[in-house]
Amino acid sequence: MTTVTPTLTITPTRERSRPGADESPRTWVRSLEDLPATAEPQRRRTLSTSTAQDRMVVLGSLVSAPALAWLVCFRLLPWGTVLAFALTGFVLFLAIVTVTTAALTPGPAVADRLAAALITGGAALVGIALVSTVVFTFARGAAVLPHLNTFTQDMAGVGPRDPLDRGGVLHAIVGSLIQVGIAIVVTVPLALGTAVFMTEVGGRFARVVRTVVEAMTALPSIVAGLFIYTVLLLQLGVPRSGFAAAMALSVMMLPIIARAADVVLRVVPGGLREASLALGASRWRTVWHVVLPTARPGLATALILGIARGIGETSPVLLTSGASSFLVVNPFIGSMNSLPLFIFSAVRSGEPVYIQRGFAAAVILLAIVLILFVVARRLARPANGR
Amino acid sequence: MSTAVRTEDPALLAATPRRLSSNQSGSDKVFVVLSRTVGATVLAITGGIGFFLALQAFPTLRRYGLSFFTETQWQPEADVIGIASVLVGTATVALVAMTVAFPLALAMALFIVEYAPARLRSSLVALVDLMAAVPSIIYGLWGFFLLQPHASNVAHWLQTYAGFLPFFRVDADAHAAMWEQSRYTASAFVAGLAVAMMAMPMACAVMRQVFSQTPLGEREAALALGSTRWGMIRTVVLPFGRGGIIGGTMLGMGRALGETIAVVLIISPSFDLKFRPLEVGTNTVSALIAGRFGEASPSQLSALLTAGFVLFLITLVVNTFAALIVANSRSGAGTDI
The missing domain is CATH 1.10.3720.10 (MetI-like)
Known part of the structure; x- marks a missing residue:
């Protein structure tokens, strides 16, 4: 059993890397009293898949992409439709995320952010498609449904142009x-x-x-x-x-x-x-x-x-x-x-x-x-x- | 000496082993016979349909020969019948549908498995399943009333800026002061977009299932080596799920090939042999059947049935390959890269 010098309260890895510490033993038992009295109680690190910088990049891109898309679609080029605005906005969003990430972080992170944006965007598009299908159908049919005769009558003797309070399905x-x-x-x-x-x-x-x-x-x-x-x-x-x-x-x-x-x-x-x-x-x-x-x-x-x-x-x-x-x-x-x-x-x-x-x-x-x-x-x- | 010669002992003879019998009890016999009968009935029904369709192909093929596959027009009154243009149209619609559906299905599957928060995951799975359950006529309405005006704008945009590509050509002047919107509607492109909504959930469901079976150890190994999330997906999840990606896409394509009502609602039928998805007018095998069955004479009906049989065979081949690819893909079978 070897005793430990007071300097050895630091971690073993740092100890081993120190050139003057070659003669010190590689393993030892550290008694609790050796810990410095000032040691902070250990706190759990918060784990997160994104850093504050990532979030700011996404936020900034989310703001700047629509603005730029508005400029492109409604001021510079004759593409003034909502769909063109949305598509241009998404492409610009990808571009801005890529460029900003490339300026701040090394290569693999750029591909990671771009892929994340693309995949999330694709999933969002699928969601929009389904929601638009359901909402569109309900919206177009909504004017008829309050007429309860829709559910209680058939179309016998009802012409195609007859008002909605006659006939039903x-x-x-x-x-x-x-x-x-x-x-x-x-x-x-x-x-x-x-x-x-x-x-x-x-x-x-x-x-x-x-x-x-x-x-x-x-x-x-x-x-x-x-x-x-x-x-x-x-x-x-x-x-x-x-x-x-x-x-x-x-x-x-x-x-x-x-x-x-x-x-x-x-x-x-x-x-x-x-x-x-x-x-x-x-x-x-x-x-x-x-x-x-x-x-x-x-x-x-x-x-x-x-x-x-x-x-x-x-x-x-x-x-x-x-x-x-x-x-x-x-x-x-x-x-x-x-x-x-x-x-x-x-x-x-x-x-x-x-x-x-x-x-x-x-x-x-x-x-x-x-x-x-x-x-x-x-x-x-x-x-x-x- | 530890072994003994056993002598014949009359007392032991009574203890001969019981005769084992594999004879079934009466109720089991009834059960087996009954379920075999049901199986045979279903075999007769389903197989009968296939047999009947195949049988219908004979008179048509004897009458028109190979020209049935090369002729583009469908004019029974002139005795000219062929499915070349509708086959090309079917392929065009399916191709457009899969071009749209494949990236979306892949993105949705990856999003569900890798990116979505865990508590959202099951509702997203339900969302995709719900998309598969929505009737095709609803997608037809969606495509016809909501999507078509926008899609014709997109088609016009594609022609304006990428019209030099042969498959983006439209027989109309893109730079006219008032561009003819009607030239860009009722096309294979719009129909393909609506069909994509039906093919996407099928492809996505298969992909998601395969992706979620990726061995956790390999995922964590990639992450522990310092990979980013996309790096892990690219090197572990996608290679592992390759069979599922291909198989799921083909299953979706099987659905896209046979889709009828959404296509009938959207397209305006034409019999030109062309690959110009953006331009007005196309036709598919199923739309041809839906449009022509009413006034068909028996011989024309057997021609339509032959067309349907060809479509069935194509779908069958696509589905079989898809099933084989999914079954043979590496699903949790160790670590061979």
């Missing part, structure tokens, strides 16, 4: 719900059964089924509609109806939901299945009491997102359902309107009032999809909360 809402309802009744048992077959039974035949189902998810929805149109409507003579539209939607949704459910079932831990089998349960009971309950949140999400996809799909419906202007409840007789189809025909009509109705239908459709989405997120949460 009830027939489209009901039509959409009926068509998607039939599609759900058809696809969900088939898709779930197929997913169970592919994961729980297996074998060579299951691999064939999986390959074909995965391939068919690539089927463009319009081709699914054209298939039903050719086979069901032209060759089998089924009239244009809600049922035909529901079949087209089913053909489109079946591979999507089956594949999503397959993915969900595949991540159920094998240990759970084996535990159930080891307790003497049959395969059927294992699936029913262990596998499906475990995968329930994921399955619900897969189903709901598939349904959301189906309710918003226009092209299969466009080919198969026909578009009535009045409420039709029987899916087998007579053409039946639906929300996407109503929106499509409304905005193509060119009549301003009718286009407004189309936007109101779009708001309703968007609201339905949003509700389905929120429900799906809620159901999926327990699985994420691990």
Whole structure:
């Protein structure tokens, strides 16, 4: 045990670098009393990914870029639109950040700041795009929604130029719900059964089924509609109806939901299945009491997102359902309107009032999809909360 | 001696091992048969569609031969039918869409994984998922009513300042005192922008998933060596996620190729074989089907179905490659650079 001279209260690294300290031992035990009485109580350093200088650079660029962009767009060059202003502003912002950082810090930091600005800008653009989509749809449809007859009346006997307090989109809402309802009744048992077959039974035949189902998810929805149109409507003579539209939607949704459910079932831990089998349960009971309950949140999400996809799909419906202007409840007789189809025909009509109705239908459709989405997120949460 | 020769002991004979049987119980047999039936039904339905589409291609191809792929016009009344121009149009729209969607998807994925504050992360993921769930007709409305006026300005700007590039050419005078805005609308460019909104979330979701699987050790190693955050992304996250980037982009492109209603809303159909995305008029396979199915005779229908089948095959190839690339990418498989 060596004693320590009073000068050795400094850190070992600095000690070793001192030329005169070669003869001192490399390790030692330092007694607490050796600490200088004036030592500050150690404080945690605050960790931060950015320095004050970084923040000032960003702040300064945020101020100067719009100013310069205004000068460029509205005073120097004939680009006087809001979009040009925003784009020029962003490019100038990148340039100013780059130049300022290059003047203050070495090379790698410049690339880092530029990349951060670009990536944040890209993400912001995505956010703006989504928000503008939702807000724009709601804003254009807002004038119609206070007229409650929008939800309670159909367009029977209502001309395209009639005021908004006559007529509504009830027939489209009901039509959409009926068509998607039939599609759900058809696809969900088939898709779930197929997913169970592919994961729980297996074998060579299951691999064939999986390959074909995965391939068919690539089927463009319009081709699914054209298939039903050719086979069901032209060759089998089924009239244009809600049922035909529901079949087209089913053909489109079946591979999507089956594949999503397959993915969900595949991540159920094998240990759970084996535990159930080891307790003497049959395969059927294992699936029913262990596998499906475990995968329930994921399955619900897969189903709901598939349904959301189906309710918003226009092209299969466009080919198969026909578009009535009045409420039709029987899916087998007579053409039946639906929300996407109503929106499509409304905005193509060119009549301003009718286009407004189309936007109101779009708001309703968007609201339905949003509700389905929120429900799906809620159901999926327990699985994420691990 | 520790081993003993076992003699035949009649008392032990009764304890022969139980016969193991892999015979299933009755309910299991029913379960297997039932699920196999469901699987076979779904196989018959989905496979039947593919088979039916393929079958429809025969009469068309026998009638028109290879000219079906080289002819640009679609004039059934003149017995001239070909998908060259619509294929080029489909590719143009998809290309524009991916040119816009790819950088945005990459930026959004990197932002979610690397830059966003941790408490914002799950809501941003939900935001991207929501974008994927928004119906395509809504994006069509957005593109047609909100985006188109601005996009035609951008198109005019591109033509004015970059018109020497062949793909920015527009058949109109860029420097006219009153430039013809209608020449710059209803183009593959505007349609591609709307389709990009649908392709972006798919690509972004795949990229984000792969990026978030980047081994933490490698990330921290890069940072500990003094790398900046971008340096770490460039040397660790992006090489690790290369498969996801390529695969996700291709999946998004699969969606972009088949998109119908947003394209139908925006474009004005034309059958010119051209690669001028900024100029008015283009057509895609799906828009062709949506526009022509109504008045089609049975033979024209089988031609449309053939066009649809070609589109399906293209999408299938793109999706299969995407899935292969994602599956074969290095997802947490150790440290090989």
